[in-house]
Amino acid sequence: MCSIEFENHRPLYDWVVNKIGFEKKPHQYEFARLNVTHTVMSKRYLRSLVEQGVVDGWDDPRMPTLCGLRRRGYTASSIIEFVKRAGVSKAFSIVDIDLLEHCIRDELNFNAQRRIAVIDPVKVVIENYPEDKTELFQIKNNPNDPEAGERQIPFTREMYVERSDFLKEKSPKFFRLYPGGEVRLMSAYIIKCTGFEIDAEGNVTLIRCEADLETGGKNPADGRKIKGTIHWVSASNCIDADIMKYGLLFNEENLTALPEDKSYGDYLNPDSIKKISGAKLELSLSNAKPGDKYQFVRNGYFCRDTKNAGTFNSIVDLKDSYTIKEK
Numbered sequence: 001m002c003s004i005e006f007e008n009h010r011p012l013y014d015w016v017v018n019k020i021g022f023e024k025k026p027h028q029y030e031f032a033r034l035n036v037t038h039t040v041m042s043k044r045y046l047r048s049l050v051e052q053g054v055v056d057g058w059d060d061p062r063m064p065t066l067c068g069l070r071r072r073g074y075t076a077s078s079i080i081e082f083v084k085r086a087g088v089s090k091a092f093s094i095v096d097i098d099l100l101e102h103c104i105r106d107e108l109n110f111n112a113q114r115r116i117a118v119i120d121p122v123k124v125v126i127e128n129y130p131e132d133k134t135e136l137f138q139i140k141n142n143p144n145d146p147e148a149g150e151r152q153i154p155f156t157r158e159m160y161v162e163r164s165d166f167l168k169e170k171s172p173k174f175f176r177l178y179p180g181g182e183v184r185l186m187s188a189y190i191i192k193c194t195g196f197e198i199d200a201e202g203n204v205t206l207i208r209c210e211a212d213l214e215t216g217g218k219n220p221a222d223g224r225k226i227k228g229t230i231h232w233v234s235a236s237n238c239i240d241a242d243i244m245k246y247g248l249l250f251n252e253e254n255l256t257a258l259p260e261d262k263s264y265g266d267y268l269n270p271d272s273i274k275k276i277s278g279a280k281l282e283l284s285l286s287n288a289k290p291g292d293k294y295q296f297v298r299n300g301y302f303c304r305d306t307k308n309a310g311t312f313n314s315i316v317d318l319k320d321s322y323t324i325k326e327k
Contacts, residue, residue, distance in 0.1 A: 004030045004090060034086065035094045038248040039064045040255050045264050054268070055249075059306075061313050062249040062272055072246065073293050073303035073315035078104040094254060101316045108293060108301045108315070113141045113148060116186075116231050116282040117296040117312070119243050121160035123235060124207045126191060129157045134237075137217060139187045142295075153282060155188050158235040160280045162298075165230045166207055168196065175228035177207065184229040186297070190215040231297045237283045242311045243276040243302070281312075288312075 007030045017025050033041065040046065041064060049055045049063075058065050061072035069079060082103045086095045135155040142148035165176040165183075177183045182192045189211040197206040214221060252258075252267035288294070290306040293315065300318050305311040 001029050001031065004032050006030060030090060031088050032090055032092055034083070035092075035256055036064065036100065037094055037097045037253045038250045038255070039097060040250065040264055042264075061244070061246050070291075071306050072313055073291075073301065074100075074104050075107060075293075078107050081107070092256075094256065097248070105301065105316050105318075108295065110142075110144050112293050112295045112301060114139075114143070114297050115285055115294045116153065116233050117241075117243075117285070117299060117302070118160045118162055118231065118233050118238075118280040119276055119296075119299055120163045121233075121278070121280045122163045122166065122204055122207060124159050124161050124191075124209055124232070126157050126159070126189075126209055126211045127194065128210045128213070131157050133157070134234075135216070137187045151284065153187070154234045154237040155185075156234045156236050159185075159232045160235055160238065161207070161230055161232050163204065166193075166196070166204060168198075168204065176230055177209075177228070182212075182226055184215075184226045186229055186231045187217060188232070189213065190220060190226055233280050233282050235280075238280045239283060239286050240277075240310070241279050241281050241285070242308070243279045244305065244311060244313045245274040245276065246314050247272045247274075279312075285312075 006028075010028050010030075013028045035041065046058075046063065046065070050058055050060075055063055059067040059071045061068055063069075066079075079100075082095075082100045085099060085103070133156070136152040137155055138150045139153055140148070140150050161177070167174055167176070167178045170178045170181060175183075177191075177193050179193050179195065182190055184190050191209040191211045193207060193209050195208040196204050197208075199205050212220060220226070248269050249272050250264070250267045251269045255264060255267065258264070258267075285294070288304040290304050293301065293303040295318075296302050296312075298318070301315040302312040303315055305313050
């Protein structure tokens with residue numbers, strides 16, 4: 001088997017085969033290259049990215065190499081499924097990279113255990129909760145897999161939530177936390193914001209709340225409906241980690257037909273990598289091994305980096321744009 005540009009060599013190939021006199025003659029089959037949107041498959045150019053230090057080696061998680069995909073968190077089975085769905089053809093085509101993301105997302109949705117990670121944390125103080133108390137709440141490891149079991153997460157007076165889950169003022173259709181508003185802490189209590197503190201630049205540094213202590217893992221007795229649920233992690237029972245958010249290496253969708261005055265380098269995405277330091281992760285992730293994959297609740301799928309300790313790489317977002325395009 002060979003790529004389509006070797007089709008003209010088949011007469012020479014067949015001549016050699018006939019002259020050798022094989023009892024069972026082999027046959028040459030040609031197929032088109034696997035082109036993927038926002039991706040370059042040229043080994044020559046990929047080598048230049050490595051040599052110029054544009055990427056972190058051949059296994060950079062943005063690279064379309066097997067070692068790069070592996071470090072990013074893609075599994076062998078997801079790559080095989082992608083190739084099966086893309087199919088083999090002699091006609092030129094470009095496969096949407098969303099299909100590749102769909103394959104790994106679909107697999108991890110059923111296989112990956114859920115964990116809590118607050119990527120952009122802001123501290124919350126539950127003012128009516130005892131300072132010296134630690135309470136344990138049960139949470140499912142994977143709602144799609146009953147055999148995955150449950151784990152316990154500690155609840156304390158001080159915790160972290162996502163900064164994006166809080167607004168200084170009430171806004172229509174925002175069902176998370178704001179002054180005077182209530183929200184459910186996932187698998188724990190309903191809390192109500194009573195105030196907040198800001199720094200000189202206006203950034204929120206602390207959120208003050210009170211908990212409805214009769215709602216631990218259950219609905220309020222008065223029947224009121226709480227629309228929003230947010231994730232959280234205990235401030236005294238968490239670890240710090242670096243989060244590497246990876247995007248598309250190139251902004252251009254079709255890199256197989258560039259204008260004559262342009263090169264691949266003109267379309268490099270300057271925002272293809274973002275490092276976020278100081279994320280707060282639940283304590284159980286301190287035992288994560290290199291390559292272990294998880295769904296960080298409400299944030300996406302991540303894996304423990306194989307090269308840098310205390311670092312988790314983004315694999316793919318939760319939202320599946322590929323299925324939307326299929327409709």
